[in-house]
Amino acid sequence: MGTSGGALIFDRNAVINGNAISHAQNSADIVIQQTGFYQVSFHSTMGPTTGADFPTTVSMYLQQQGTEVPGTVVQHTFHTTADTSNAAFTQIIKVVSVPTTIKMIGQGEDYFYGPASLVVNKLGNIN
Numbered sequence: 865m866g867t868s869g870g871a872l873i874f875d876r877n878a879v880i881n882g883n884a885i886s887h888a889q890n891s892a893d894i895v896i897q898q899t900g901f902y903q904v905s906f907h908s909t910m911g912p913t914t915g916a917d918f919p920t921t922v923s924m925y926l927q928q929q930g931t932e933v934p935g936t937v938v939q940h941t942f943h944t945t946a947d948t949s950n951a952a953f954t955q956i957i958k959v960v961s962v963p964t965t966i967k968m969i970g971q972g973e974d975y976f977y978g979p980a981s982l983v984v985n986k987l988g989n990i991n
Contacts, residue, residue: 865913866970866977872908872924874982885984894984896964901987902957904933906968908980910940911948913973919943922972924951929964933957951977960990 866872871892880886884898896902904926912920923939925932933955940949957966968982 866910866922866975868971868973870970871927872968872970872977872980874980878981884986892967894966894982896959896966896984897962898986899959899962900989902959903954903983903985903987904936904957904966905952905954905983906936906938906981907950907952908977909948910951910970910975910977912942912945912975914945916942916945916973916975920973922970922975924968924970924977926953926955926957926966927969928957928959928966932969933966956987958990 873890873892875890877887877889885896887894910922919941921939921941923937926936935955936953938951938953
């Protein structure tokens with residue numbers, strides 16, 4: 865379950881190759897250790913918790929070093945407890961200093977999310 869202003873927790877890791885990107889299971893922080901350009905893709909389902917006041921709006925966005933990354937906000941307004949929505953984006957970020965921490969932040973009344981995935985791929989170096 866998510867809370868307004870809280871970071872989304874990712875409980876597992878899939879494939880990690882090399883040491884440019886790291887994530888500890890059951891944490892929110894993804895740490896990037898090499899400068900460059902990275903593609904970040906997010907997908908989850910979200911919905912209101914029981915007892916929510918309707919309509920209620922939930923949004924999620926990527927944060928890099930404490931700042932919202934433009935083009936990553938996903939939002940939905942819910943009208944019933946049974947209502948769910950897919951949330952997804954793909955964005956390219958530039959990492960100019962390391963370590964850099966990225967995480968997903970949720971806003972709105974208490975909500976549920978999951979299953980959630982965040983994929984980070986290094987595209988190239990900064991020239």
